Amino acid sequence: MENGASSTKQESFLSRMALNDNKAGMEGLDRDKINNIIMETSKGSRFYENELKKEQQVNQRIEKMLLQKAQITEQQLKTAQVQVDRMASSLEKSRDLSRLIVHVDMDAFYAAVEMRDCPELKDKPMAVGSMSMLSTSNYHARKYGVRAAMPGFIAKKLCPNLVIVPVNFDKYRAVSNEIREIFADYDPHFQPLSLDEAYLDFTDHVEQRQHWPESSRTHQYCSGRLATDEGQIETSQEAVTEEQDLSPVLFEDSLSSSPSLPGSRDVCDAGAKCEVFGTSVEEAVREMRFRIEQKTMLTASAGIAPNMMLAKVCSDKNKPNGQYRLPSTREAVTDFIQTLPVRKVSGIGKVSEKMLNALDITNCSHLGQQMALLSLLFSETSWHHFMGISLGLGSTHIPRHEERKSMSIERTFKEMNKTEEQMSLCRELCEELAADLKKEDLKGKTVTLKLKKVNFEVKTKAQTLPCAVATEEEIFAVAKDLLKTEIENESPQPLRLRLMGVRISAFVGSDDKKQMQKSIIGFLQLSKTDCSGNSPGVHQNPEKEHHSLQTRPVVTQMCQTPKEAPWRSQQRQLKQSQAAEGPQQSFFQRAHAKRLQLQVERVKAEEGGSGEDASTSTSTSISAEESLPSPVKENHPACSASDQSDDFFVSPVEASTSGCGGMKSETLTCPVCFRRVETTDLNIFNRHIDYCLSEGSRKPNQILDVDLESDQTESEFTDNLTEELVTEAEKPKTNKGSDRVFVEENHLQKVLLIKGDSETATSQQPRSCDGEGPVLICPVCQRTQTTEDLTVFNRHVDLCLNQEALHEMRGQILSSKNPPTASNSKIKGRDLVLRKTSKGKSKRRDSPSSPPSKKAKNIQPCNTIDRFFR
DNA sequence: ATACATACC
DNA sequence: TACTGGTATGTAT
Numbered sequence: 001m002e003n004g005a006s007s008t009k010q011e012s013f014l015s016r017m018a019l020n021d022n023k024a025g026m027e028g029l030d031r032d033k034i035n036n037i038i039m040e041t042s043k044g045s046r047f048y049e050n051e052l053k054k055e056q057q058v059n060q061r062i063e064k065m066l067l068q069k070a071q072i073t074e075q076q077l078k079t080a081q082v083q084v085d086r087m088a089s090s091l092e093k094s095r096d097l098s099r100l101i102v103h104v105d106m107d108a109f110y111a112a113v114e115m116r117d118c119p120e121l122k123d124k125p126m127a128v129g130s131m132s133m134l135s136t137s138n139y140h141a142r143k144y145g146v147r148a149a150m151p152g153f154i155a156k157k158l159c160p161n162l163v164i165v166p167v168n169f170d171k172y173r174a175v176s177n178e179i180r181e182i183f184a185d186y187d188p189h190f191q192p193l194s195l196d197e198a199y200l201d202f203t204d205h206v207e208q209r210q211h212w213p214e215s216s217r218t219h220q221y222c223s224g225r226l227a228t229d230e231g232q233i234e235t236s237q238e239a240v241t242e243e244q245d246l247s248p249v250l251f252e253d254s255l256s257s258s259p260s261l262p263g264s265r266d267v268c269d270a271g272a273k274c275e276v277f278g279t280s281v282e283e284a285v286r287e288m289r290f291r292i293e294q295k296t297m298l299t300a301s302a303g304i305a306p307n308m309m310l311a312k313v314c315s316d317k318n319k320p321n322g323q324y325r326l327p328s329t330r331e332a333v334t335d336f337i338q339t340l341p342v343r344k345v346s347g348i349g350k351v352s353e354k355m356l357n358a359l360d361i362t363n364c365s366h367l368g369q370q371m372a373l374l375s376l377l378f379s380e381t382s383w384h385h386f387m388g389i390s391l392g393l394g395s396t397h398i399p400r401h402e403e404r405k406s407m408s409i410e411r412t413f414k415e416m417n418k419t420e421e422q423m424s425l426c427r428e429l430c431e432e433l434a435a436d437l438k439k440e441d442l443k444g445k446t447v448t449l450k451l452k453k454v455n456f457e458v459k460t461k462a463q464t465l466p467c468a469v470a471t472e473e474e475i476f477a478v479a480k481d482l483l484k485t486e487i488e489n490e491s492p493q494p495l496r497l498r499l500m501g502v503r504i505s506a507f508v509g510s511d512d513k514k515q516m517q518k519s520i521i522g523f524l525q526l527s528k529t530d531c532s533g534n535s536p537g538v539h540q541n542p543e544k545e546h547h548s549l550q551t552r553p554v555v556t557q558m559c560q561t562p563k564e565a566p567w568r569s570q571q572r573q574l575k576q577s578q579a580a581e582g583p584q585q586s587f588f589q590r591a592h593a594k595r596l597q598l599q600v601e602r603v604k605a606e607e608g609g610s611g612e613d614a615s616t617s618t619s620t621s622i623s624a625e626e627s628l629p630s631p632v633k634e635n636h637p638a639c640s641a642s643d644q645s646d647d648f649f650v651s652p653v654e655a656s657t658s659g660c661g662g663m664k665s666e667t668l669t670c671p672v673c674f675r676r677v678e679t680t681d682l683n684i685f686n687r688h689i690d691y692c693l694s695e696g697s698r699k700p701n702q703i704l705d706v707d708l709e710s711d712q713t714e715s716e717f718t719d720n721l722t723e724e725l726v727t728e729a730e731k732p733k734t735n736k737g738s739d740r741v742f743v744e745e746n747h748l749q750k751v752l753l754i755k756g757d758s759e760t761a762t763s764q765q766p767r768s769c770d771g772e773g774p775v776l777i778c779p780v781c782q783r784t785q786t787t788e789d790l791t792v793f794n795r796h797v798d799l800c801l802n803q804e805a806l807h808e809m810r811g812q813i814l815s816s817k818n819p820p821t822a823s824n825s826k827i828k829g830r831d832l833v834l835r836k837t838s839k840g841k842s843k844r845r846d847s848p849s850s851p852p853s854k855k856a857k858n859i860q861p862c863n864t865i866d867r868f869f870r
Numbered sequence: 871a872t873a874c875a876t877a878c879c
Numbered sequence: 880t881a882c883t884g885g886t887a888t889g890t891a892t
Binding site: 503 | 880884885888889
Binding site: 054058136148347351352448459460 | 871874879
């Protein structure tokens with residue numbers, strides 16, 4: 001243990017710079033020789049110096065950790081062990097071996113594409129990239145230690161004959177699309193990780209496959225490709241596994257996808273060679289890889305395992321052009337894990353590995369043995385992560401493509417130290433970023449400037465605006481200020497840059513799709529709303545969005561004690577705001593004056609609440625405005641108003657992600673049907689919810705049908721609403737005398753919105769300790785409700801919401817100028833329906849690929865342990 | 871919310 | 880001569 005520390009000191013400079021031979025095709029290299037060359041080439045460079053510095057920081061972290069370790073008592077360790085054991089057995093119970101998860105990964109993808117298209121490269125060591133940086137290398141080059149993420153000039157030192165081919169992303173993207181078409185045949189919901197990699201859930205496919213005739217499992221050699229591509233077919237021999245002789249000419253007329261007679265193993269119609277695949281997963285995966293190869297002349301490797309974490313490791317096992325299946329038994333899994341080096345696990349990188357190594361942990365069995373110690377030395381998320389790994393657990397459910405969280409652009413260049421140049425580059429970056437944002441119709445509130453100085457030191461400066469921005473001018477207004485600050489910081493020295501980047505994040509929804517999704521998932525998650533009002537059809541009435549956010553139940557799973565619910569700090573901020581400033585009614589429509597007043601105060605609370613920040617934030621947004629063209633400026637007031645109002649309402653989401661301790665619950669309550677599900681297994685629970693939701697989707701939903709199809713009469717619509725209300729009213733739900741804004745239903749917490757009047761809110765804050773109940777104020781009609789019964793109050797709010805929804809709907813239907821669209825009026829309706837339905841009448845009308853996982857995903861993060869399994 | 875670090879491809 | 884670019888997330892303040 002002690003030499004862990006000293007050895008890290010000795011070899012400190014090695015671990016960052018040294019060859020990373022963790023990659024397939026790099027076994028048994030002469031590491032020392034390679035590392036010598038790397039060091040010789042790098043030494044003295046600014047890059048190297050910076051790496052040394054970072055290395056020292058890591059070493060300090062490790063020292064600190066070891067110091068901490070030295071202070072741990074036997075008793076502490078024992079206690080920790082008990083908890084760790086308890087958690088382990090709990091996790092063990094939830095182990096799900098029923099899924100067949102596959103991770104597919106193309107072999108040396110970019111390099112393979114280039115080799116395919118340029119046969120002369122085949123037997124040469126080659127890499128894709130530039131003298132500055134390589135993206136990937138072929139297996140030949142790997143023998144020299146040449147690998148991805150290595151600068152080309154160093155690679156050339158290692159392998160003087162190396163051929164470096166520039167990247168051609170368009171080509172890789174095209175190939176990627178081809179393989180994704182094949183992926184979709186096995187799992188339409190597959191999750192791409194990059195152009196060349198994906199997770200697939202083969203469970204359903206394999207089940208179906210059992211009943212497939214042999215003809216459906218028969219595939220021809222060299223189909224597909226001929227029709228599409230130019231004359232490069234003759235170079236495919238390398239790729240083919242069993243049959244060596246491909247004569248493409250033969251197949252030109254037999255491209256039909258209907259494979260021939262069952263039973264004919266090798267020869268199908270027209271003499272085309274065929275292969276019949278079996279019904280097992282292995283065979284199915286082999287078939288998929290076969291098809292990829294036939295279609296693209298490129299090979300893929302795959303891993304098959306009961307969860308994602310393991311599948312990923314497995315795909316590396318028989319790379320290239322191979323596959324590995326880890327059987328779905330507990331024993332196989334635990335055996336597999338025992339000898340697995342921690343570094344092989346996705347998520348454990350250079351630094352984590354080094355820290356673990358310092359504790360004498362190199363493979364996953366050590367991880368398990370030292371878990372008590374790890375639980376004392378690492379953050380909760382980290383050691384939970386480790387715990388999952390040590391047990392061989394991982395996500396058994398492939399999460400849907402998540403919405404992007406940020407978008408950025410950055411560029412490296414020769415030293416740049418002139419302010420004007422930096423400014424104009426900054427503007428350029430903003431321009432490009434704005435163009436990219438436009439493509440996806442996104443707007444974000446946080447702008448981050450990234451700077452890398454010539455000594456490789458990286459700085460980031462961020463600023464969050466009260467409302468979302470998207471145009472070049474808006475972004476630049478912020479980025480410019482950040483840059484200016486940095487330049488001033490550095491003066492009188494010039495700011496010497498080698499890289500500049502601009503990122504935008506904290507997106508708010510703006511397009512219809514998003515709105516639709518949000519309204520569905522809004523049931524489970526509070527999300528930020530677009531405040532810009534730039535898409536008139538969507539944001540005619542800012543109120544709409546609020547409604548969808550108002551009575552949002554939250555699902556907290558297996559969380560015994562949330563630390564501090566976020567609503568509490570929000571309440572505090574509200575309090576501050578009320579103490580601080582008066583209303584600014586001039587911004588807002590009269591009809592909603594009161595409500596909006598509160599919103600403005602909230603904005604103020606955020607700006608004024610934290611002293612220093614307030615002034616910077618304000619000044620920047622003002623200077624942003626100064627440089628903005630008038631249409632943009634006009635957006636601002638409306639913007640901050642409707643935007644901040646979202647935050648005004650209780651936001652339960654983070655409450656569910658933080659501080660989830662124990663796992664004692666035996667049942668979970670479904671947020672759709674409100675019935676208890678007898679399981680602690682999140683996957684089972686998620687499937688239940690999926691089922692509930694899709695049950696609902698089969699039954700047409702009234703409100704949505706009106707919204708989206710506009711083919712229902714108003715009275716029908718009203719009737720349906722009433723029906724919904726009755727359903728809800730009949731539901732007995734007693735939760736009396738709660739002094740909180742959320743009502744616990746088992747471990748699911750349903751959040752109620754409670755809002756105070758501006759003058760009285762201070763005394764109306766929900767309290768947790770004193771005996772007084774809160775005063776309930778309807779967020780819709782703004783009237784104080786006399787009841788303390790949350791069920792009654794809930795019903796009142798629902799009624800108000802429905803009335804408003806109806807009112808708006810009516811107006812829109814009658815005026816028929818702006819018939820209600822999916823993106824606006826339906827939002828609250830749907831939320832209401834979701835919230836109220838007792839048997840999952842919610843309608844799911846997006847393609848089957850979006851909603852269920854969204855929902856599932858939103859539930860899962862409630863548990864910190866579970867975060868790992870997603 | 872901000873800054874910085876780690877990780878992945 | 881020359882050590883990326885894009886995204887997500889964790890950690891610390």
